[in-house]
């Protein structure tokens with residue numbers, strides 16, 4: 678039985694992960710963490726997430742609960758996530774990291790720490806989106822340079838980072854499939870007299886409204902036709918289920934950095 682710790686336990690994702698874990702065999706909640714000043718600290722985690730009492734108090738410090746778990750599931754914010762990854766690496770444990778919005782320097786540190794842990798790091802843990810990463814790369818390789826690529830992402834009004842980690846990953850896999858450098862061809866804003874669209878550019882546009890859980894469209898625009906691949910998340914449960922699946926998968930793996938394509942055997 679795998680003992681898992683959930684960080685960000687009172688958050689939108691943390692709560693759904695704890696719910697999802699209830700119905701999955703082979704994994705059990707061993708600890709829950711929140712930021713030290715969060716009102717959930719000291720309360721029973723079942724009470725915090727709307728489940729019966731579980732006999733596990735939410736802790737304000739990962740350090741305190743890490744010895745109880747084999748794997749940390751973290752969906753919080755970039756700074757605490759990185760601090761927690763350092764602790765997990767020092768303890769040689771496993772981690773599933775779903776947080777998005779890391780700076781390039783933070784991503785470099787995550788890559789450097791990964792060999793001291795077993796880490797699944799993925800901006801989107803849904804099965805459908807991970808299949809989409811594969812499909813859009815295949816489409817780009819077939820269409821080559823004749824079709825303009827535009828990505829549109831939409832999320833709820835509370836989301837803090839933009840564009841979404843998923844939209845960035847979609848742009849990265851398409852740029853890679855087309856042999857382009859996303860740092861040079863990514864276009865994230867358009868306004869005013871912008872001139873004609875270049876053939877190489879990959880547009881990434883952001884929508885923020887209401888309670889949209891997450892929507893990603895990749896549009897390949899040709900002359901006389903366009904092809905659109907759309908993923909719509911109806912609830913957070915698909916991400917939460919993916920995170921639990923990743924935790925079960927990663928514990929017995931050799932040290933290193935993995936993503937959901939590894940977990941779902943899509944490589």
Ligand code: NAD
Pocket residue numbers: 684685686687688689690691710711712713715752753754757774775776777778799800801802803916
């Ligand atoms: P949220 O704001 O509802 O939850 C984040 C939680 O982290 C909060 O409860 C906050 O108090 C807690 N937190 C902050 N500092 C902490 C600390 N030091 N220790 C422990 N907990 C701490 O946000 P959310 O919607 O649950 O999203 C969290 C992150 O997950 C975001 O970066 C989001 O983009 C990402 N996300 C990823 C996926 C995926 O599939 N990878 C899916 C959805 C969301």
